[in-house]
Amino acid sequence: MSDQELSLSEQEEIRREKLQQLQDLGVNPYPHSFDVTHNSKQILDNENHFLRDEETNPDSEIVTVAGRVMTRRIMGKASFFNLQDSEGTIQVYIRRDDVATEKLGNDNYNKVFKKLVDIGDIVGIKGFVFKTGTGETTIHAEEFHFLTKTIRPIPTPKEEETEDGETIVHDAFTDKEQRYRMRYVDLIVNPEVRETFKQRTQMVQIMRNVMNEKGYLEVETPILQPVYGGAAAKPFVTHHNALDMDLYLRIANELYLKRLIVGGYDGVYEFSKDFRNEGLSRFHNPEFTQVELYVAYKDYNWMMEFTEKMLEKVAIELHGSTKVQVGEHEIDFKAPWPRVPLFEAIEKETGHDLYGKDLDELKAVGKELHIEMDESFGAGKIIDEIFGEYVEGKLIQPTFITDYPLEMSPLTKKHRSKEGLVERFEAICNGKEIANAYTELNDPIDQRERLEEQAKLRAGGDDEAMTIDDDFIRALEYGMPPTAGIGIGIDRLAMIMTNSESIRDVLFFPQMKPE
Numbered sequence: 385m386s387d388q389e390l391s392l393s394e395q396e397e398i399r400r401e402k403l404q405q406l407q408d409l410g411v412n413p414y415p416h417s418f419d420v421t422h423n424s425k426q427i428l429d430n431e432n433h434f435l436r437d438e439e440t441n442p443d444s445e446i447v448t449v450a451g452r453v454m455t456r457r458i459m460g461k462a463s464f465f466n467l468q469d470s471e472g473t474i475q476v477y478i479r480r481d482d483v484a485t486e487k488l489g490n491d492n493y494n495k496v497f498k499k500l501v502d503i504g505d506i507v508g509i510k511g512f513v514f515k516t517g518t519g520e521t522t523i524h525a526e527e528f529h530f531l532t533k534t535i536r537p538i539p540t541p542k543e544e545e546t547e548d549g550e551t552i553v554h555d556a557f558t559d560k561e562q563r564y565r566m567r568y569v570d571l572i573v574n575p576e577v578r579e580t581f582k583q584r585t586q587m588v589q590i591m592r593n594v595m596n597e598k599g600y601l602e603v604e605t606p607i608l609q610p611v612y613g614g615a616a617a618k619p620f621v622t623h624h625n626a627l628d629m630d631l632y633l634r635i636a637n638e639l640y641l642k643r644l645i646v647g648g649y650d651g652v653y654e655f656s657k658d659f660r661n662e663g664l665s666r667f668h669n670p671e672f673t674q675v676e677l678y679v680a681y682k683d684y685n686w687m688m689e690f691t692e693k694m695l696e697k698v699a700i701e702l703h704g705s706t707k708v709q710v711g712e713h714e715i716d717f718k719a720p721w722p723r724v725p726l727f728e729a730i731e732k733e734t735g736h737d738l739y740g741k742d743l744d745e746l747k748a749v750g751k752e753l754h755i756e757m758d759e760s761f762g763a764g765k766i767i768d769e770i771f772g773e774y775v776e777g778k779l780i781q782p783t784f785i786t787d788y789p790l791e792m793s794p795l796t797k798k799h800r801s802k803e804g805l806v807e808r809f810e811a812i813c814n815g816k817e818i819a820n821a822y823t824e825l826n827d828p829i830d831q832r833e834r835l836e837e838q839a840k841l842r843a844g845g846d847d848e849a850m851t852i853d854d855d856f857i858r859a860l861e862y863g864m865p866p867t868a869g870i871g872i873g874i875d876r877l878a879m880i881m882t883n884s885e886s887i888r889d890v891l892f893f894p895q896m897k898p899e
Contacts, residue, residue, distance in 0.1 A: 393537075395537045396535060396536060396537070399502060399533070399534065399535045399536070399537070400535055402499075402500045402502065402533065403533045403535060405499075405500055406496070406500055406530065406533060409488065409491070409495065409496065410487065410488075411488075411496060411530055412530075413530055413532065413533035414531075414532060414533070415529070415530075415531060418448075418450055418508045418529060418531055419448060420448055420449060420450045420508070421446075421447055421448040421449075422447045422448065422449055423449065423469050423470060423471040423472075424449065424451070424467070424468075424469050424471050424472040424473060424474035425471035425472050426471070427447060427449070427474060427513060427521065427523070428472065428474060428521055431513065431515075431521045433445070434447060434512075434513035435513050435514065435515065435521070436512045436513060436514050436524075444512055444513065445512075446510060446511065446512055446526075447510070447511065447512070447513060447523060448508065448509070448510045449467060449469060449474070449508070449509050449523065450467075450469065450506065450507065450508040450509070450531060451467040451468050451469030451470075451506065451507075452467070452468045452469075452504055452505065452506050452507075452538075452572065453465050453466070453467060453501055453502070453503055453504065453505050453506075453507055454466045454467070454468045454473065454503060454504075454538075454540075455503070455540075456501070456503070458498055461479060461480040461481070461493075462477065462478065462479040462480065463477075463478050463497070463498070464476065464477055464478075464522075465478070467507070467509065467523075468572075468575070470578075472575070473575075474521070474522070474523060475516075475520055475521070475522040475523070476509050476511075476522065476523045476525055477514075477516070477522050477523070477524050477525065478493070478497060478509075478525040478528060479493070479525075480493040480494060482511075482524070482525060482526050483497070483525055483526070483527060483528040492528060493528070496528075496530065497528060501530075502533075502534065502537070503537070503538055503540055504534040504536075504537065504538030504572070505530070505532065505533055505534050506531040506532035506534070507528065507529060507530060507531055508527075508528075508529035508530075508531050509523055509525045509527065509528060509529075510525070510526055510527035510529075511523045511524045511525040511526040511527065512524050512526070538569070538572060538573060539556075539557040539569065539573050540573070556573075557569060557570060557573045557574060560886075560888075561896070563577075564888050564893075564894050564896060565896055565899065567892050567893055580882045580884060580889065580890065581890070581892065583702055583878075583881060583882050584874075584878040584881075584882065584890055586701070586702060587698055587702060587874075587877065587878060587881050588655060588675075588874060590697060590698050590701050590702070591675060591694060591698060591872075592655070594694045594697060595651075595653050595677060595694075598651060599650075599651065600650075600651030600652060600653050600677065600679065601649055601651065601652050601653070602652075602653055602654065602655075603641070603644060603652050603653070603654050604654060605634075605637045605640035605641060605644075605654060605656070606634065606640065607633060607634050607656075607657065608622070608624070608631045608632070608633065608634075609631060609632050609633075609634050610629070610631060610632075611632070611851055611852075611853045611854075611855070611856075612632040612633075612634060612635050612851065613635070613636070613638070613639050613850055613851055613853045613856065614634075614635060614636030614637065614638030614639050614795070614850075615635045615636040615638070615660075615850075616848040616849060616850060617635040617636075617660040617661070617662065617848055618635075618660065618661040618662060618847055618848060619632040619633060619634075619635050619659070619660070619661060620632065620633040620659050620661050620670075633658075633659035634656070634658055634659065635658055635659065635660050636658055636674075636676070636871065637654050637656045637658070637676050638676060638678075638795065638869065638871070639853055639856045641653075641654060641676055641678045641869070642678060642824065642856070642859070642860075642864060642867070642869070643856065643859045644678075645678050645680055645864055645865065645867050646859045646860065646862055646863065646864045649680075650679065650680045650681070651677070651678065651679040651680065652677075652678055653675060653676065653677040653678070654675065654676055655673065655674075655675045655874065656673070656674060656675070656676065657671060657672070657673055658671075658672055658673075658674055659671050659672075660672070664895060665887075666885070666886045666887060666888075667816055667876065667879075667887055668887065669875065669887050669888070669891060669894050669895055670895055671895060672873065672874075672875050672887075673873075673874040673875055674871045674872060674873050674874055675871070675872050675874060676869065676870065676871045676872075677869065677870050677872075678824070678867055678868070678869040679867065679868050679869075680865045680866070680867050681865055681866055681867070682866070682867065682868035683807060683823040683866065683868050684786075684807045684808065684809055684821055684822060684823040684868055686868055687809075687821045687868040687869075687870050688721075688723065688784050688786075688809060688821075689719075689720075691811060691819060691821070691870060691872070692717075692719035692720055692721045692782070692784075693719050695717050695782070695877070696717045696718055696719045698717070698877075698881065699717040699881070702881055703881075706718040708880060708881060708883070709883055710814050710880050710883050711814075711883070711885070713780050713814065715780065715781060715782065715813065715814060715880065716781060716782075717782055721781075721782045721783055721784055721811075722781070722783045722784065723783075723784045723786055723809075724783060724784070724785055724786065725785075725786050725787045726767075726771065726785050726786065726787055726788050726789075727739040727787070729771070729775045729779075729785055730767070730770060730771055730774065730775055732775075733774045733775050733778065734749075734753060734770065734774050736749050736752075736753070736770075738767055738770070739804075740804065741763075742763070743762065743763050743766075746763050746766045746767065747761075747766065749766075749770070750766045750769065750770060753770060753773070753774065755769045755770055755773060756769075757769070758845075759844075759845065760841070760844050760845035760846045761846075762791055762841055762846070763789065763791045764788075764789055764790075764791030764792035764793075765792075765846070767789055767791075767792065768792060771785075776812055776815060776816065776817070777815040778815070779812040779813070779815060780813070780814055780815060781813070782811060782812070782813045783811070783812050783813070784809045784810070784811055784812075785809060785810045785811075785812055786808070786809045787799060787802060787805045787806070787807070787808070787809075788805065788806055788808040788810075789804060789805060789806070790804055790805065790806055792806075792808075793806040793808045793822065794825075794834040794835060794837070794838050794850055795822060795824065795825055795831070795834070795850075796808045796822040796823065796824070796825055797822065797823040797824060797825045797826070797827075798825075798830075806822070806823075807822065807823035808820070808821065808822045808823075809821050811872075813880060814879075814880050816876055817873070817876075818872060818873050818876050818877050818880070819870055819871065819872040819873065820870070820871050821868065821869060821870035821871070822868070822869055822870075823866070823867075823868055824864070824866075824867040824868065824869045826860060826863075826864040826865070826866065826867060827860075828857050828858075828860035828861045831856075831857055831860055832852070832857050835850060835851070835852045835853070835857070836852065838850040838851070838852075839851070839852055875887050875890055875891060878890040
């Protein structure tokens with residue numbers, strides 16, 4: 385006997401015995417296919433079309449559905465059960481004499497449905513639609529087919545009403561860690577989770593439609609990169625055996641998309657999986673999704689208008705309004721959004737005007753504000769930490785924070801009128817950054833100098849500082865037109881649009897510690 389067989393629960397053993405009994409009866413518990421004509425939502429939304437009525441609709445359309453058995457009420461020669469498919473749940477009425485087969489006769493009901501079907505098994509039903517005496521739309525089964533035998537029990541929440549009228553739910557599949565590890569079970573027993581991921585997909589599609597309507601080209605760029613860049617982050621490292629060289633999982637796709645602008649495209653975008661070797665939190669997953677968009681002949685002012693209008697449209701199409709409920713906050717995506725310079729936002733919350741201060745002065749302010757710093761911190765890092773500690777979490781409504789210090793933005797064009805600043809904005813919403821955008825730096829000589837400064841920071845211990853990408857600089861030397869670029873975090877935006885507390889709630893399979 386194997387170790388697995390020794391560790392089986394009683395329920396798992398019983399289900400395996402039933403599996404054998406099905407096979408002994410000549411029933412294939414895992415057939416190759418089943419022709420489905422309708423789902424539960426189609427039937428329930430159009431019940432007048434499907435309802436059989438001897439006077440008005442005696443020859444109503446026959447429906448064929450498939451899904452999981454989620455509840456059963458056995459009543460001798462007839463039973464009711466709830467069938468759950470990808471779109472919802474519908475009740476099925478099944479009678480012994482209606483589902484007899486040439487091979488099994490009434491045993492198809494008596495021995496198969498009544499005795500060998502468990503909660504969670506997948507079955508197929510063919511029949512007509514009617515309403516029960518209580519008014520519930522139901523399928524009257526004329527055929528019953530076994531499609532998949534489950535050999536692990538499905539968690540089945542049970543509701544109990546107390547004497548005070550309060551409903552108590554027992555055995556709900558609510559443990560967060562279990563739900564994330566076994567998302568497949570979570571999707572079965574918590575159908576509202578499926579709706580969250582449908583909304584995420586709809587959100588992405590709306591954004592894609594907006595960019596396509598503008599004529600921008602959706603592209604794909606390398607995930608494995610010989611030189612990583614486009615953001616300040618630690619990479620994941622892998623090794624290519626045939627070339628005997630290390631490669632990096634991309635931390636951003638920015639530098640490749642800019643190469644395409646050099647090549648002559650006026651607008652390119654990519655929904656990309658990016659990877660950053662950082663910690664796990666409610667807002668961070670080392671593998672995440674963002675969309676990056678680059679548009680020639682535009683600047684960050686144009687990009688602010690484009691972004692607020694696109695995300696306003698997302699809110700309206702998903703929720704029918706610009707207003708979205710997120711926890712205790714009602715967030716309004718109606719354009720235009722406030723535009724607040726970074727140093728003004730910091731001064732308002734801390735009383736310190738950091739504009740023009742040198743490194744020693746910034747360290748003194750950081751110390752006064754109890755910011756944790758080490759010797760590797762440059763001016764940009766200190767300013768970023770102060771903003772994150774004192775300002776970011778207070779920005780609940782969508783807000784553009786603009787005009788960042790040069791030290792924080794090595795890929796951004798210098799501000800046209802403010803010394804020492806660059807034309808950059810971050811979109812902050814619900815206390816977190818959801819987008820980062822620039823008027824892109826297209827001066828190759830300036831770009832090399834900026835990246836060389838980053839290399840010095842890296843040598844000084846800042847392992848998130850950028851590296852020098854010589855091929856990217858070579859591309860700029862061939863000429864990149866004035867360009868606006870943005871990266872929007874899809875996971876964080878999905879958290880807001882679906883009212884989800886954690887990034888893990890909008891990732892099918894978030895990164896987890898080993899069991």
